[in-house]
C-alpha cells in the first residue's frame with residue numbers, strides 16, 4: 001500500500017495489466033457485435049434487393065469472430081486478475097498479522113479484531129479480488145464501450161445522430177453513481193455488522209471452555225442466536241433495497257437508450273438518410289448501449305461488497321498497531337513430558353505446615369495432605385485419584401489430598417508434572433480414571449468450585465460485561481465489591497468509562513496482571529467456596545504479582561484456595577505447599 005501526499009489511501013493490488021486487457025477485450029467484443037449488427041442490416045437490404053450479399057456475410061462473420069475473441073479474452077483477463085488480487089490482499093493481511101497487528105487495539109469502535117481479521121483474510125479478500133481483479137476491467141470496458149458504439153453509429157448514420165445518442169448516454173454514469181452512493185452507506189453498515197457477528201462467533205468458540213466453566217455458554221448462545229436473527233433480517237432488507245435499485249436502473253436505462261436509438265433510426269429512415277436495413281442495425285446497435293446497466297445488474301453486489309471490504313481491510317491495515325500491547329498476556333504453553341523429581345515441599349514463611357511426603361505403594365509416591373485447620377472441615381478431598389488426558393498415560397496416579405476449609409494451598413512442581421491436570425480434576429472438568437473426588441460444602445451438599453485458567457479468556461466488550469458473564473444480574477455495587485477484593489477497583493476507576501471501559505480483543509487492552517485480576521474478580525462473582533487458580537501470576541511483573549498475592553491473602557480463610565504456581569512469592573504466601581511430581585510420583 002503506497003500513499004501519495006494528499007491522495008486518499010488505496011489498497012494496492014497488482015491488476016493494472018489485467019484491467020487493461022479486459023478493457024481492450026470489451027471494446028473488441030462491442031466492435032464485433034456492432035459489425036455483426038451492421039451485417040444484419042445489410043442482409044435485410046439484400047432481401048429487399050438493395051444490398052450486396054457477400055458484404056453482409058463478410059460483415060456478420062468477421063463481427064462474430066471479433067466478439068467471440070473479445071469475450072474469451074475478457075474472461076481470461078478477469079480470472080487471472082481475480083487470482084492475482086486475492087493473493088496480494090491475503091499476503092498483506094498475513095504480513096500485518098505476523099507483525100502483531102491482530103493483537104493491537106481495535107481501530108475505531110473497538111470491535112473484535114482477531115475474528116474480524118480472519119473474516120477479512122478469507123471472505124473480505126475474496127470480495128476485494130472479485131471487485132478489483134474480476135470486475136473492474138469489465139466495468140471500465142462496459143462504461144466506455146458506448147464510445148465504440150457511438151463511433152459505429154457515426155459511421156452508419158452520421159455525426160448528428162451519433163451526438164444525439166451520446167447525449168443520452170452521458171446521463172448514465174451520474175445516475176448510476178447516485179444510486180451507488182445511496183446504497184453504499186447501508187451496504188457498509190451491513191458489512192461491518194456481519195464482520196462483528198463473525199468475530200463474536202469465533203470468540204465464543206475460542207472461549208467456550210471458560211463460558212462453560214462460568215455457566216454462561218447457554219446465555220451466550222442465546223445472544224448469538226438473537227444477533228444472527230437480527231442480521232438475517234437486515235440482510236433481507238438490504239437485498240430487497242438492492243433489487244429496487246436494480247429494477248429502477250434497468251427500466252429507466254433500457255427503455256431510455258433503446259427508445260432513443262429507435263426514434264433516431266425511424267427519423268433518419270423517414271428522411272431517407274438511411275436504408276431500412278441500416279435503421280434496424282441502428283436499433284440493434286443501440287441495445288449495446290445498455291451494456292453498462294447489464295454489467296451493473298450482474299455485478300452489483302460484487303462492486304458494493306468488494307469496495308466495502310477493501311475499505312475495511314485498509315482501515316485495519318493502516319489503523320491497527322503493529323506491536324503487541326505492552327504487558328499483554330503471553331500464552332503459556334503446557335510443557336509435555338517432564339517427569340523430573342519434585343521440588344522439595346517446604347515449610348512456608350508463614351510457618352504453616354508444609355505438605356508431608358509419604359512413601360508410595362508400589363514404588364510411587366502418593367499425595368498425602370492433611371487438614372491444616374483442624375476442626376474447620378475438609379473443603380477438597382481426593383482419595384487415590386488416577387487421572388490422565390484422553391487415551392494418554394496417567395498424569396496423576398493414586399493421589400490423596402485433603403485441603404481444609406479456608407486454607408490456601410500452593411501446588412508446586414516442574415512443568416508438565418500435572419498441576420493443571422489436578423485442578424481440572426478438582427473442578428470437575430476432567431473425570432478421574434479411578435479414586436474419588438469430593439468437595440464437601442459447609443451445608444452438607446457439594447461445594448461450588450471456580451477455576452481460573454492459566455490464561456484467562458476475556459471477551460471483547462467492557463469490564464462490566466466480562467464480569468457479568470459469571471452473574472448477569474450482578475449490580476454495579478457488587479461488581480465494584482469484587483473488583484475491590486481482586487485489588488483492581490482503583491485501576492478500573494482510572495480507566496475511561498470505569499466499569500464501561502472497553503476490554504479489547506482477547507482482553508489485550510489490559511495488562512497481563514490486570515487481566516488475571518479481572519478473571520479473579522469474575523470468579524469471585526460466582527460465589528464459589530473453592531477457588532482453583534492456575535498460575536495466576538505467570539508472565540506478570542513483581543508489582544502485579546504483589547497485588548494478586550495481596551488479594552489472595554485477603555480471601556484466605558473465607559474461601560478455600562488451591563493454586564498451581566511456579567512463583568516462590570506465592571508459595572510463601574500459601575498456608576501449605578504441596579509438591580506435584582507427576583505420575584507415578586506425587587508427594588504432599
Ligand SMILES: Nc1ncnc2c1ncn2[C@@H]1O[C@H](COP(=O)(O)OP(=O)(O)OP(=O)(O)O)[C@@H](O)[C@H]1O
Nearest residue numbers: 334335336337389395414415416417418419420421
Ligand atoms: N488437554 C490435554 N490433552 C493431553 N495431554 C495433556 C492435556 N493437558 C495437559 N496434558 C499433559 O498432561 C501432562 C501434565 O500437564 P499439566 O498442564 O497438568 O502440567 P503442569 O504441572 O500444570 O505444567 P505447567 O507448570 O507447565 O503448567 C503433560 O504431559 C501435558 O502434556
